[in-house]
Amino acid sequence: MKGRVLVVDDDTALAEMLGIVLRGEGFEPSFVADGDKALAAFRETKPDLVLLDLMLPGRDGIEVCRLIRAESGVPIVMLTAKSDTVDVVVGLESGADDYIVKPFKPKELVARIRARLRRSEEPAPEQLAIGDLVIDVAGHSVKREGQSIALTPLEFDLLVALARKPWQVFTREVLLEQVWGYRHAADTRLVNVHVQRLRSKVEKDPERPEIVVTVRGVGYKAGPS
């Protein structure tokens, strides 16, 4: 696995520093400083992961995130200076897989990037069923009655994690560890937002979920097959 990372950040010093750190860890960074040029750069470089600053000149990070997500499921990690709920949730809802609050440590950043890229590794062939969905883990596809549903890798991982153990109720913390690769507890809003996004794609009626069921006060579990 080689990591091409597109860094979208207008702060040249930070971008350069990020480049130093990423190269030091064996990634191939490329840079773009303007939100308007981000999409073009994305198409050109075809990165394995995007590091996206939320505050950008031109198009802001949220918009860029939405545009990239519209055409690709590539992992997006947001860099944000704001840890307020609204900012984070808006970022996540626009399609980011994970976020990292400034100031962060280089190791932390690298760990996040690795965790997101690791998901792209080849898994063993496996067929799973959850509700009326059929999941082909190796083929990275989810089908309902032959109709395939497009999910981002992260959403796919989340669904697979739930489907592998349909008898188990997953707390948000456990999901954070299994899907996002967090060692110690982090922000459970990540889970909430992504479960909502996942539901909006796989549920027949997102208001009354049958695939990803909420267990009040505990977490989530897979719906009965």
Add this chain to the structure above:
Amino acid sequence: MSRDSAASAPGQPGSRSRPVGRKTTSSFWARFSEGWLLQGGVQGSPVLRLFMRWVRRPLLPVMRLWRRNIQLKVVVTTLLMSLGVVLLLGFVVIGQVRNGLLDAKVRASESQATGGFGVAEQRADAAASAGGDDGSSTDERPVQNISAWLSDLVESLSSGGQGAFDVVTLSSSSTVAGADSGGRGPRSSGGVDPATSVPEDLRRRIDENTLPAQSYTRIVYKTGQDSQPGLVIGKQVNDPNRDPYQLYYLFPLTQEEKSLSLVKGTLATAGLFVVVLLGAIAWLVVRQVVTPVRMAAGIAERLSAGRLQERMKVTGEDDIARLGEAFNKMAQNLQLKIQQLEDLSRMQRRFVSDVSHELRTPLTTVRMAADVIHDARVDFDPVTARSAELLADQLDRFETLLADLLEISRFDAGAAALEAEPIDLREVVRRVVSGAEPLAERKGTQIKVVGDHQPVVAEADARRVERVLRNLVVNAVEHGEGKDVVVRLAAAGGAVAVAVRDYGVGLKPGEATRVFSRFWRADPARARTTGGTGLGLSIALEDARLHGGWLQAWGEPGGGSQFRLTLPRTADEPLRGSPIPLEPRDSRRNRGLNDAGLPLGGTQKLATVPAQPHGEHGVPPMPPRAPVAPRLAGGVDPAALPGNGARVVPRPAAEARAVATAPVESGEREEPGEAPSEGGAGTGEGPDQLKQGEGSRGR
């Protein structure tokens, strides 16, 4: 019974003989007015009360309407008062009309009767002289003659009246008993029943003197005609034999009565119309006034509900319009002020957010650079390597400080929002404890968790609660001097609590409140080795407040301290007490010891073995604690009392009471004047705290 008589009007003996229904009603009202306030002391039979309630129930909505509706009040009052006025007027007018009618009639009747009496006397005289002319008349003749003569007289007198009056003759009562009563029996014209039509007392009056007299009566007819009111004028007249008899003129008042009833009818109709119209007018007039008032009330309600652009419609220049203008002006100013405050708050928030971003981006670069340098320090000479270490360490501190500052300013700006959901505090405690393990190991401290054999669930923001507890536990470990730290969980009533107990240096008197102050340090001279920002407990306090919970501290010098977080089980439920007493059971005072009488070794021993009888679960929030029992008398949860200078966070009323009821005990360790100043500070900032908490929760 004594109540009843007391309630019924004094000096009215008649009230006792009132009908039963009224009586019980009045007694009910007496009970209602007195007994209600006295919480229904000794009362009558429950059946009676039940009955009264049953009677009263349908009236309640009416009474409520009466109390709340000024329009109804005015209209009903107007109706009643105008009804009274109309009735009074009616009586006066009718009385005057009747008097006028009757006066005329009486005068006419009197002259008629006087004329009649004259005629009767003349005829008697004439008959007497004619009889005298006859000369020698027999003794029997005159009787026969008188009888016929009287009939004749009645006939002729009444024939002149054309039915306008009737004439009755009666024998004088002095001669009724006489032998010749047969001849002078009652005679009448027009079928009048003479005996019943002429009142008895009039007859007596006429007997007594010879002047004419009159009286009102009912004329009764022998012919079956309806009796009718009438005026009777009578006089004692002599017959041709010089014997007195009574002659009466009876004038029916049918006409007058008809006129009177017509007047009455007219007046009643007019009165009814007047009353109804007055009611309608009152209704209209009141509506003119009440409608704007109601509108103002409605708009005021909407204004207070936050719809600041609501205004009253103003027409004209009258007082109502002035009210409307003043109201609108007030609303305008209110809106302006609120707008300004909102703008200010938004600016503040914006500023914080911007500062945050602007500071954080360069800090990130510095941080990364420092880490890269730090990682490469093995290649540097010792001085540069050490500098790299210092740089990295202090950047950590700087980051934490910045984060805390931003967090505090977020609270200050009211931008902190609570994301409450049911969480099990045991999970949070577990995470916090495992997170603090490395530090505890370094310090040689053992962290024990007590009371975690049962779920401790509350609606809370897991992130914030975890932050609070992490702070408390880390503080306890850092200040615990290597002794054990006990984290205790409990749930009871509507509250859950986590208390963190350490056995370290403890707190000096008065410090229990000061620990929550920003940038406060127990000992300014002490080296800042532990690297806290000085904002941790302030943030924790704000977090607790945001939950509507309490964060309180207790401590004794050298005896360690206990920090207790109490949260309501469900968000927005007011806290009444805490399941864990603020002052731990193993405090010196609770063991009946004082500072001096305690060897240090003993402290350690006792302290590290907190004998827990284990009643935390399912036990009421006030476990009886022997030595300080007198303090419980206040009725407030003893745990909430600021015994040694604890801080009761967001419930100002409870705090005020707690402070008021708590005697300043343990004076030997408290600086004089400390407790009152705490109380003052606490109550003083109470409403503010509450406001702020609500504001941020209300979003």
